[in-house]
Amino acid sequence: MGKENGNVVVLDFWASPYAMRTKIALREKGVEFEVQEEDLWNKSELLLKSNPVHKKVPVLIHNNTSIPESLVQVQYIDETWTEAASFFPTDPQSRATARFWTDFADKTISFEGGKKIWGNKKGEEQEKGKKEFIESLKILEAELGDKSYFGGETFGYVDIALVPFYSWFYALEKCGDFSVEAECPNIVAWGKRCVERNSVAASLPESEKVYQQVLKLRQIFGVE
Secondary structure (H helix, E strand, C coil): CCHHHCCEEEEECCCCHHHHHHHHHHHHCCCCCEEEECCCCCCCHHHHHHCCCCCCCCEEEECCEEEECHHHHHHHHHHHCCCCCCCCCCCHHHHHHHHHHHHHHHHHCCHHHHHHHHCCCCCHHHHHHHHHHHHHHHHHHHHHCCCCECCECCCCHHHHHHHHHHCCHHHHHHHHCCCHHHHCHHHHHHHHHHHCCHHHHCCCCCHHHHHHHHHHHHHHCCCC
16 A cells, blocks of 8 residues: 555544544545544543643544644645645646635634634624624735635635535534524535535534534633
């Protein structure tokens, strides 16, 4: 068995949008892998050993080598399993643009951005978080334009990085009392288009299940 086809394990938590990225990327490349579900309140020795710096999921383990951080993993997967199409465009400027938008999303609409909505009670702080979230989505929607995917007609790096957060939209809407589709219809249409792909459908949990998890988090953090 070749090095690139060796044993592949993902240390996962089902609701983690970051871990969803890794699973989507592996499935896009047709890579078979094992999922080890982690209890984030009682982390396994393997997780602590595999990611001693951050102690977070996801961790990609390939041939006993641990790779932390989801975007690093997606790039590693792209560079390791090269028989399938690359997640990146061919020219350096377009590749840089893809990395820029992924970085922008990570700083605005990611878990921490969403937490400003679900992690606050109704009031000034939640409204501020909601406003920032919607404004950032509108910027991303403008970049998407009338394209099928962020890279054009090809599902790629930016889509893999962003679409996991689509599974959290319903929970944010319920907690923040707003509609993503009313604010950013093209982003929602893009999310639905992505979910039609087997790799995405198999990696994203049901929105209601995510919402129930968010309700548990709100209790843990004393929001309710």
